Amino acid sequence: MDTVGASVEQELAALRERIDAHNYRYYVLDAPDISDAEYDHLYRQLVALEAAYPLFVTPDSPTQRVGAKAAGRFPTVRHEMPLFSLNNAFTREELDEFHERVLKLANRDQVTYAVELKIDGLAISLTYQSGLLSLGATRGDGAEGEDVTLNLRTIRSLPLRLRQVEGQPLPDWMNPCGEVYMPKAAFEQLNAEQAAKGDKIFANPRNAAAGSLRQLDPQITAGRQLDMFIYSGHVRGGLPFHTHGEMLDYFRQLGLRVSPYVDICHTMDEVWAVCEKWRTEGRHLPFAIDGVVIKVNELALQQELGFTAKFPRWAIAFKFPPEEAITRVRDIVLQVGRTGAVTPVAELEPVFLAGSTVARATLHNREEMLRKDIRIGDHVLIRKAAEIIPEVIRVLPEKRTGTEILFTYPDACPTCHSPLQPDERSPLILCINWNCPDRLKGRLSHFVSRNAMDIEGFGDVLIEQLVDTGRVKDIADLLGLTRSDLLALERIGEKSADNLLAAMTTKKQNVPLGRFLFALGIRHVGKEVALLLAEAFPSLESLQQASSEQLTAIHGIGQQIAESVINFFADPATPEVFAKFHQAGLTLLLPIPGEAVAGPLSGQSFVITGTLDTMGRNEAAAELEKLGGSVKDTISKKITCVIVGKNPGSKLEKAEKLGLQILDEAAFLAMIRGYA
Numbered sequence: 001m002d003t004v005g006a007s008v009e010q011e012l013a014a015l016r017e018r019i020d021a022h023n024y025r026y027y028v029l030d031a032p033d034i035s036d037a038e039y040d041h042l043y044r045q046l047v048a049l050e051a052a053y054p055l056f057v058t059p060d061s062p063t064q065r066v067g068a069k070a071a072g073r074f075p076t077v078r079h080e081m082p083l084f085s086l087n088n089a090f091t092r093e094e095l096d097e098f099h100e101r102v103l104k105l106a107n108r109d110q111v112t113y114a115v116e117l118k119i120d121g122l123a124i125s126l127t128y129q130s131g132l133l134s135l136g137a138t139r140g141d142g143a144e145g146e147d148v149t150l151n152l153r154t155i156r157s158l159p160l161r162l163r164q165v166e167g168q169p170l171p172d173w174m175n176p177c178g179e180v181y182m183p184k185a186a187f188e189q190l191n192a193e194q195a196a197k198g199d200k201i202f203a204n205p206r207n208a209a210a211g212s213l214r215q216l217d218p219q220i221t222a223g224r225q226l227d228m229f230i231y232s233g234h235v236r237g238g239l240p241f242h243t244h245g246e247m248l249d250y251f252r253q254l255g256l257r258v259s260p261y262v263d264i265c266h267t268m269d270e271v272w273a274v275c276e277k278w279r280t281e282g283r284h285l286p287f288a289i290d291g292v293v294i295k296v297n298e299l300a301l302q303q304e305l306g307f308t309a310k311f312p313r314w315a316i317a318f319k320f321p322p323e324e325a326i327t328r329v330r331d332i333v334l335q336v337g338r339t340g341a342v343t344p345v346a347e348l349e350p351v352f353l354a355g356s357t358v359a360r361a362t363l364h365n366r367e368e369m370l371r372k373d374i375r376i377g378d379h380v381l382i383r384k385a386a387e388i389i390p391e392v393i394r395v396l397p398e399k400r401t402g403t404e405i406l407f408t409y410p411d412a413c414p415t416c417h418s419p420l421q422p423d424e425r426s427p428l429i430l431c432i433n434w435n436c437p438d439r440l441k442g443r444l445s446h447f448v449s450r451n452a453m454d455i456e457g458f459g460d461v462l463i464e465q466l467v468d469t470g471r472v473k474d475i476a477d478l479l480g481l482t483r484s485d486l487l488a489l490e491r492i493g494e495k496s497a498d499n500l501l502a503a504m505t506t507k508k509q510n511v512p513l514g515r516f517l518f519a520l521g522i523r524h525v526g527k528e529v530a531l532l533l534a535e536a537f538p539s540l541e542s543l544q545q546a547s548s549e550q551l552t553a554i555h556g557i558g559q560q561i562a563e564s565v566i567n568f569f570a571d572p573a574t575p576e577v578f579a580k581f582h583q584a585g586l587t588l589l590l591p592i593p594g595e596a597v598a599g600p601l602s603g604q605s606f607v608i609t610g611t612l613d614t615m616g617r618n619e620a621a622a623e624l625e626k627l628g629g630s631v632k633d634t635i636s637k638k639i640t641c642v643i644v645g646k647n648p649g650s651k652l653e654k655a656e657k658l659g660l661q662i663l664d665e666a667a668f669l670a671m672i673r674g675y676a
């Protein structure tokens with residue numbers, strides 16, 4: 001072999017290796033370390049080089065398969081219909097070339113296209129047999145994926161049973177495909193909760209969706225508010241449609257969630273107008289998109305055009321350039337969260353990016369900052385796609401002048417000056433002073449938040465004032481605030497003081513134990529864990545005395561949570577805080593078996609069936625118990641009323657047979673609000 005050939009071969013091998021490594025990080029680890037634009041660039045380099053030297057294309061080249069290996073934690077399933085990926089276009093010229101190819105192959109002068117959003121999520125394949133969802137799998141490498149049926153079933157917009165379309169039998173077998181994604185609002189909320197618990201922050205909604213779908217415990221997935229759009233599929237037997245647009249309508253009729261944003265275009269100018277529209281307006285959508293997909297609308301023509309070795313000839317993805325910008329790091333500062341995590345934040349020279357001015361970017365933790373070698377004064381490439389948190393992708397070392405300063409972590413907390421400690425189990429650095437003012441402020445805003453004590457009116461500014469003036473030294477002090485305490489603050493008038501007091505008075509009585517435990521802000525004790533603890537330990541005292549073995553015996557509670565709970569109760573400050581809560585008039589609603597609380601629903605019994613949109617089952621039960629009602633598991637003639645959420649199952653049928661009173665979620669909410 002000549003030397004040119006040998007060096008090309010080496011170059012190809014090196015490129016493949018790099019792409020494989022990035023594929024692994026992206027698909028298997030959900031932790032990409034280069035931007036999509038950089039990845040696309042590498043990939044195109046490989047495609048171009050292989051096109052020039054086709055003899056050197058190896059069967060294991062990344063261009064020769066659809067994706068990467070599945071992570072392997074779930075059973076592997078072979079897709080009955082392989083999932084394909086799409087060829088990409090980045091410019092109008094490339095779209096026009098695609099169109100010309102289609103016209104030529106089809107031997108026509110006009111073709112109609114369906115133009116859809118390219119949702120930034122995870123591709124999923126579903127199987128419905130006789131109308132019932134029998135399998136849901138991730139794309140994996142396109143031929144084989146992971147069976148995540150149990151997790152997919154938790155997505156509320158995904159029908160477990162298809163609706164019957166009038167005058168048509170349900171197909172024996174069908175295979176709709178779509179994209180699972182996390183809406184932006186859910187993503188923000190999840191990251192706020194993760195940060196509050198001191199857990200991993202997700203870089204973007206796609207990673208968050210992938211991480212959520214790969215949870216081994218479907219309970220966790222269920223809490224992640226995933227959603228899904230169906231965008232293609234196969235139906236066995238006669239098809240009641242002829243175009244892609246009609247197929248989507250048919251799917252929608254069957255009860256599958258289909259994107260409302262599909263345009264049927266007759267010219268490339270129309271197609272381009274849609275691409276341009278979403279490139280500029282896409283950021284206003286409630287979910288992230290990274291492009292637009294253009295498909296030949298006529299299904300017979302799709303079939304005629306067929307596939308290349310890799311891609312369908314009848315579709316192409318127009319990918320938006322990710323919004324990236326270069327700016328300078330002015331400073332690196334530390335932020336102390338309520339769990340004590342001290343995280344570095346880059347203060348940037350303000351730059352306009354993806355619809356807003358960005359002046360700060362999180363650097364996540366010390367390890368991440370060191371890995372990317374980010375220094376004060378550095379020029380950095382930052383990215384903010386349709387996502388919310390701007391992130392630093394990498395430093396531009398070629399712009400260094402030698403004046404950049406390495407940020408060194410101080411030994412002491414920047415706020416309370418107590419010594420910092422590395423966390424044993426994560427890359428986080430912690431301020432371990434429970435009374436650190438920054439931590440206290442974080443704990444207070446968590447304490448009053450909607451899912452915790454739900455006390456309205458205590459915004460960040462007020463909390464800051466309360467802590468800075470020394471009126472509130474721990475969370476219990478908040479409930480002990482008097483009218484004159486509040487009036488002594490700037491900008492608090494008589495009316496707002498009364499409103500705050502009224503809000504506290506109603507919310508500090510009969511607090512369900514689970515809610516209170518969550519409100520305390522114990523590290524690693526999120527909403528679900530708090531409910532588990534409250535179920536297993538019916539009183540605060542019994543929980544206080546629980547041993548590590550007793551705690552870890554609860555399904556869903558591991559060593560880390562158990563340690564954190566024990567440390568919390570062992571803290572010398574805790575008894576004092578509880579004494580103050582007691583003094584402030586806080587009462588807990590403790591479920592005593594057989595002894596219901598007296599209230600407007602005393603003597604009435606309820607069954608809750610199906611999934612409620614606004615609250616979990618435990619929470620709904622707590623609301624009823626708070627009003628004196630009792631909550632049962634089984635339907636009988638003695639039940640006063642059945643509360644019915646989504647997918648209620650056989651209990652509803654039974655209740656209907658017995659002629660019991662039935663309330664839907666709206667009516668249930670109206671009832672409990674009526675008594676509040």
Ligand SMILES: [Zn+2]
Binds near residue numbers: 413415416436437438
């Ligand atoms: Zn501190």
